[in-house]
Amino acid sequence: MGLRDYKRASLLNSFGYAINGIIRVIKEERNIKIHLCATLIVIALASYFHFSRNDWMVLLIIITIVISLELVNSAVEAVVDLASPEIHPLAKKAKDVAAGAVLVAAIVSVIIGFLLFLPYFTILR
Numbered sequence: 610m611g612l613r614d615y616k617r618a619s620l621l622n623s624f625g626y627a628i629n630g631i632i633r634v635i636k637e638e639r640n641i642k643i644h645l646c647a648t649l650i651v652i653a654l655a656s657y658f659h660f661s662r663n664d665w666m667v668l669l670i671i672i673t674i675v676i677s678l679e680l681v682n683s684a685v686e687a688v689v690d691l692a693s694p695e696i697h698p699l700a701k702k703a704k705d706v707a708a709g710a711v712l713v714a715a716i717v718s719v720i721i722g723f724l725l726f727l728p729y730f731t732i733l734r
């Protein structure tokens with residue numbers, strides 16, 4: 610299929626491609642599996658503690674940011690491998706900066722998660 614045919618793809622097809630992309634990253638990348646496991650645990654805990662509506666919104670926003678960045682990081686890795694299969698300092702820069710973006714989001718998410726859960730754990734004591 611040529612590039613033009615791809616561009617003519619219907620909205621439904623585009624949605625399907627996006628889902629395929631997500632499934633492929635989940636199958637192939639270890640880091641996103643770790644993020645998804647952490648997400649399931651955090652969602653289970655938030656349900657158990659009957660999170661307030663605002664707390665749910667903050668939690669969902671940080672989950673979305675981390676998982677979306679992980680997907681973008683995988684896309685950057687694929688593009689770099691395609692454009693520069695050989696060792697190149699710029700290829701390293703691109704991959705390391707993309708990985709850095711995920712790391713920043715993950716670290717801040719852990720801090721926000723801690724702040725979100727703290728009052729609920731305090732009530733338990």
Ligand SMILES: Nc1ncnc2c1ncn2[C@@H]1O[C@H](COP(=O)(O)OP(=O)(O)OP(=O)(O)O)[C@@H](O)[C@H]1O
Nearest residue numbers: 638640693694695696697698700701702704705708
């Ligand atoms: N073409 C390249 N040129 C220079 N350095 C590269 C190149 N490809 C990867 N690297 C570097 O090698 C290290 C490992 O890269 P790799 O592609 O295995 O990704 P990774 O960080 O292990 O992530 P993942 O585990 O998600 O694949 C990183 O520091 C990366 O910047």
